[in-house]
Amino acid sequence: MTLWILKRKLCSLNSEVSTLQNTRMLTFKATAQLFILGCTWFLGILQVGPTAHVMAYLFTIINSLQGVFIFLVYCLLSQQVREQYRKWLKRIRKSKAESEKYTLSSRTMSDGCKHSE
Numbered sequence: 035m036t037l038w039i040l041k042r043k044l045c046s047l048n049s050e051v052s053t054l055q056n057t058r059m060l061t062f063k064a065t066a067q068l069f070i071l072g073c074t075w076f077l078g079i080l081q082v083g084p085t086a087h088v089m090a091y092l093f094t095i096i097n098s099l100q101g102v103f104i105f106l107v108y109c110l111l112s113q114q115v116r117e118q119y120r121k122w123l124k125r126i127r128k129s130k131a132e133s134e135k136y137t138l139s140s141r142t143m144s145d146g147c148k149h150s151e
Contacts, residue, residue: 059111062111063107063108063111066103066107067104067107070100070103070104070107071100073096074093074096074097074100077089077092077093077096078093081093
């Protein structure tokens with residue numbers, strides 16, 4: 035009976051911690067997106083007066099990088115996406131290693147044939 039109550043308490047604590055972590059991550063992502071999108075609006079407003087050309091260049095550069103920043107915030111901060119990227123990179127490395135192994139073995143075989151002639 036005591037173990038069952040303890041298990042229930044621990045499960046509820048784990049779900050509360052998980053909910054708190056999700057809330058923190060969503061808050062961080064929303065703040066980051068507000069900052070990323072807000073920077074360009076702010077620079078757009080500052081495109082008056084003698085510094086208009088500089089602000090226009092900064093606006094263009096930051097606006098062009100918005101997609102990269104959003105990708106970093108939403109994709110690379112996601113545990114699931116990182117896991118999929120790891121699996122993908124492992125497959126690529128494995129296939130490269132196998133192709134190099136076959137290339138090396140075929141070279142040694144062709145070198146052996148040349149020497150025997």
